[in-house]
Amino acid sequence: MNNENRNIHPPRWAERLLGWYCRPELLEDLQGDLNEYFDRNVKSKGTRRAKLIYTIDVLKFFRIYTIRKFEFINLLINWLMLGSYIKTSGRNIVRNKLFSTINIVGLAISMSVGLMMIGVLSDIFSYDKFNEHHSRIYRVTSDYKYLNERGNTLATTSLKAAKAIEENFSIPEEVAIFHHGFEGDLKAGEKAIPLKGYWANESLFKVFSFHLLKGNPATALKAPYSVVLTETSALKLFGNEEPLNKVIALGKEQYSVTGVMKDLPKFSHVHFDMLGSLSTNEILSKDSKDEMAWDNVWGTWVYLLLPPNANLRNLKTNLDQLSAKEDPSVKNTHVELSLQALDGIMLGPDLGNQIGKTMGGSMVWIFGGLAFVVILSACFNYTNLSIARSLRRTREVGIRKVIGALKSHVISQFVVEAVLISIGSLLVSLLLFLLLRPYFLSVEESLQAMLSLQLSPVLIAYFVLFAIVVGMAAGFFPALFFSKINAIHALKDLSAGLGFKKLTTRKVLIVFQYSISIILITSTVIIYKQYKHFLAFDLGFKTENILNISLQGNKPEVLKKELNELPEVKEISQSVMVTSVGNYWGTYMKYYTNPDDSAMVYYNTVDEHYLPLHEHKLIAGRNFNPKLDSANETEVIVNQAVLKRFKIMEQKPEKAIGEIVKVDHKDVQIIGVMQDFHYGRANNRNMENEVILRYSSKKAYLLNVKIESADILATHAKIEAIWRKIDPVHTLDAKFYSEQIEKSFAGLKASVKVAGFIAFLAIGIASLGLLGMVVFTTETRLKEISIRKVLGANEASLLFMLGKGFFLLLMIASAIGLPITYLFFDQLLFQELANHAPIAFGDLFIGAGAILVVAISMICLQAFKASRANPAQVLKTE
Amino acid sequence: MKGTNLGEFEELVLLTIASLVNDAYSVAICDEIEQHTGRAAKLGVVHAVLNRLEEKGLIKSKLGEATKTRGGKRKRFYTLTVPGKTSLVRAKDMRDQLWDKIPAFVLKSASI
Known part of the structure; x- marks a missing residue:
């Protein structure tokens, strides 16, 4: 070999690959051959080609006769040594109490989040599995497009489509239909119980495995005016009497009970108290044109039971053909039908009009990602501390190697140790899991309804598996590190400074942990600020001290009269809905200058007290006058956006008064123009919603009661007493406007809680890790510190010397974390979120500052302790 | 049994080993074959054949001394x-017999 070629080496990884797969008896001369060719190629074809050829050759030699046989004896040795590993690991865990505690606590904290995640996933994945054919059930979803404006994808479809699929499609075995609208107060004799349910067809029991306790599943929902009750509803209505064939009344109709089904399992995506036969609905809504309209896609859920191995593409083609056939029946509208698997509903996209609550895939991804980051952070602690301590264990590894341990033996030893620690952490984290479970479920109301997080043998098995995986992940890098220790070096020169190698990796890990912590805490602060900002948002009207009471079918006058007698009640108005909490009521409006332009406007139907009570600002015109006969709608109040949208009188409010517009096919006169306000939630992108207020003194679903009271609870009790007198069936549903707004931002509140909690954990774990590192560094440098002191260093300079490395790391972490957070919110999240508060730079630094203070005080405390140690004591032992 | 008959390339390798006497290791064998036949002998092919021949018991190998070349790896000499020798001789005999049976005029045109 030429001297100038000495330093040119074949690619390391290829060499290693060859060494890994090749049989030992063939290895040496094969390596030699390849080297010889490599040297030749370097000379004739250049280094780069030579390396390429070498790599290709290594790959080409991967053949049956060159591959290493599975070595059974190694496995046997590993198995025999397991006892020894466990013993030494146990001793080590006990010997280093501080490090073991840091590791176990850190892992336990992070694993409790992981356990929560596993619990949630296992609950979510067990949804709808009680259905025997769950993998063959599909739901028909709709995309509603008006004039090519992309609308939401809906979980519902039209009754028309449902019927067409049921009658004409050949692929589905059965078609189950749920149709909304079957609910109200059911009367059985004297009793009246409010129940909720759906109209449903008889195939329902063939598609879903709902267990019918009484009655015949094939016919129970066939005849008109039949009702199937759940066990609980039957018990409520009839007590212990036999419910079958009893007559119950809902409104004017009489129904007979044809079946009693077992209560729905908790893990069902659809819930109801009763089912009415769909044939009844056909009779009741015979005269309604809308009911069977193609574009009435809001109230019917259709589930198909497909044969095994059904061709979904063919079915989709059939659906497209159906759309193509029916689309012309409604102007400017396209309804696209698609299929969604039953098993995908809980984790699927957030469709509109879900039949029940769903989790949403994105939520699980975000939460899972956070859990993963926290667990990773704890694993880093383990890696860091283990490698830092390696100095003390090199001798052990050296001796093991001299006696004959292979790399793989050392690796398995350290992995076993890590798994032992993680199993220990599992016990702690299981306790934490049980402690945290109720808090987690109460983070958001819907979680409580959706999840149970009950421990089951399967779940425990998942937990153990999870702990083993975490242990292996945490122990892998230390194990690799130890396995590489050279036995001779380790025994010859203990202070060879193995512990100070890999410093860069450890620094990177610390920076990573702190960056994550800073990102999480800062995000929490920012989201919290947004939440507060939206609650205090100026909606364009006043919401203070307004109690919204849902009438639940009662006459407004009676309640109003009673409530007016309370001294605390200042004013009462009525409306059909609550604005600014995410509810939308829409209708169509036209202006005569452009008869073809019919556009959707949002509305609220109110009485004459509504405007002054909510302090909406009228720009021009007048409020409604009280009118008893409201059957004939003649007047309307519009907002500025309406004038702009329909180009009414050059948008001049004064001139618009008296103009006639068509609302819901009726001519009405504009009598007032009010200022724009947030009809949707405060974070709604489009502030300029076209809103009209319509008048009715009779039609009302809500009373808005303005209250002035020092003792809200007492007032509430008084109102409740009045309510109970008027309506003994329903419970009072009264909420303050501000509460309702708060509730409409419950998702944001929940994310503050969850993000805050996870940020807290991440900081805790990172701090534990840093503490371990600081303790270790100061311990190993104790002698140096003492000598420096003897030579005259003062405490402040020692503090600076010990701490500066860590300060630098923390600075780097903030320099990474803060811009990432800022960009994430500014460029990504806030682009989607309208009307958000700007990110204040103070907010960015609060969280980061808090973390830094904790970290720095920790470092200082340790460094101070070390610098205060008596040098004479330390140096005496030398 | 397949093992008793030699393939064409196997025979070539055996002959090369015999001709190289004490210096027959994989790379040298490759070079020798390339030199004599003019066709490229890839290490991968030769290596596989050597392995097979050794399995059949026709050749044996031992590792040589470590040198500074080849990255310090020893050579394996074949x-x-x-049985290897006998099978070579047998193969030659078989050919010779066949050659003897060919009347002279059959190959006349080829030699011109």
Whole structure:
């Protein structure tokens, strides 16, 4: 070999690959051959080609006769040594109490989040599995497009489509239909119980495995005016009497009970108290044109039971053909039908009009990602501390190697140790899991309804598996590190400074942990600020001290009269809905200058007290006058956006008064123009919603009661007493406007809680890790510190010397974390979120500052302790 | 049994080993074959054949001394075993017999 070629080496990884797969008896001369060719190629074809050829050759030699046989004896040795590993690991865990505690606590904290995640996933994945054919059930979803404006994808479809699929499609075995609208107060004799349910067809029991306790599943929902009750509803209505064939009344109709089904399992995506036969609905809504309209896609859920191995593409083609056939029946509208698997509903996209609550895939991804980051952070602690301590264990590894341990033996030893620690952490984290479970479920109301997080043998098995995986992940890098220790070096020169190698990796890990912590805490602060900002948002009207009471079918006058007698009640108005909490009521409006332009406007139907009570600002015109006969709608109040949208009188409010517009096919006169306000939630992108207020003194679903009271609870009790007198069936549903707004931002509140909690954990774990590192560094440098002191260093300079490395790391972490957070919110999240508060730079630094203070005080405390140690004591032992 | 008959390339490798006497290791064998036949002998092919021949018991091998070349790796030298030699001789005999049976005029045109 030429001297100038000495330093040119074949690619390391290829060499290693060859060494890994090749049989030992063939290895040496094969390596030699390849080297010889490599040297030749370097000379004739250049280094780069030579390396390429070498790599290709290594790959080409991967053949049956060159591959290493599975070595059974190694496995046997590993198995025999397991006892020894466990013993030494146990001793080590006990010997280093501080490090073991840091590791176990850190892992336990992070694993409790992981356990929560596993619990949630296992609950979510067990949804709808009680259905025997769950993998063959599909739901028909709709995309509603008006004039090519992309609308939401809906979980519902039209009754028309449902019927067409049921009658004409050949692929589905059965078609189950749920149709909304079957609910109200059911009367059985004297009793009246409010129940909720759906109209449903008889195939329902063939598609879903709902267990019918009484009655015949094939016919129970066939005849008109039949009702199937759940066990609980039957018990409520009839007590212990036999419910079958009893007559119950809902409104004017009489129904007979044809079946009693077992209560729905908790893990069902659809819930109801009763089912009415769909044939009844056909009779009741015979005269309604809308009911069977193609574009009435809001109230019917259709589930198909497909044969095994059904061709979904063919079915989709059939659906497209159906759309193509029916689309012309409604102007400017396209309804696209698609299929969604039953098993995908809980984790699927957030469709509109879900039949029940769903989790949403994105939520699980975000939460899972956070859990993963926290667990990773704890694993880093383990890696860091283990490698830092390696100095003390090199001798052990050296001796093991001299006696004959292979790399793989050392690796398995350290992995076993890590798994032992993680199993220990599992016990702690299981306790934490049980402690945290109720808090987690109460983070958001819907979680409580959706999840149970009950421990089951399967779940425990998942937990153990999870702990083993975490242990292996945490122990892998230390194990690799130890396995590489050279036995001779380790025994010859203990202070060879193995512990100070890999410093860069450890620094990177610390920076990573702190960056994550800073990102999480800062995000929490920012989201919290947004939440507060939206609650205090100026909606364009006043919401203070307004109690919204849902009438639940009662006459407004009676309640109003009673409530007016309370001294605390200042004013009462009525409306059909609550604005600014995410509810939308829409209708169509036209202006005569452009008869073809019919556009959707949002509305609220109110009485004459509504405007002054909510302090909406009228720009021009007048409020409604009280009118008893409201059957004939003649007047309307519009907002500025309406004038702009329909180009009414050059948008001049004064001139618009008296103009006639068509609302819901009726001519009405504009009598007032009010200022724009947030009809949707405060974070709604489009502030300029076209809103009209319509008048009715009779039609009302809500009373808005303005209250002035020092003792809200007492007032509430008084109102409740009045309510109970008027309506003994329903419970009072009264909420303050501000509460309702708060509730409409419950998702944001929940994310503050969850993000805050996870940020807290991440900081805790990172701090534990840093503490371990600081303790270790100061311990190993104790002698140096003492000598420096003897030579005259003062405490402040020692503090600076010990701490500066860590300060630098923390600075780097903030320099990474803060811009990432800022960009994430500014460029990504806030682009989607309208009307958000700007990110204040103070907010960015609060969280980061808090973390830094904790970290720095920790470092200082340790460094101070070390610098205060008596040098004479330390140096005496030398 | 397949093992008793030699393939064409196997025979070539055996002959090369015999001709190289004490210096027959994989790379040298490749070079020798390339030199004599003019066709490229890839290490991968030769290596596989050597392995197969050794399995059949026609050749045996031992590692040489470590040198500074080849990245310090030893060479594996191959020599023919007795069955190896016999099979080579047998192959030659078989050919010779066939050659003898060919009347002179059959190959006349080829030699011109």
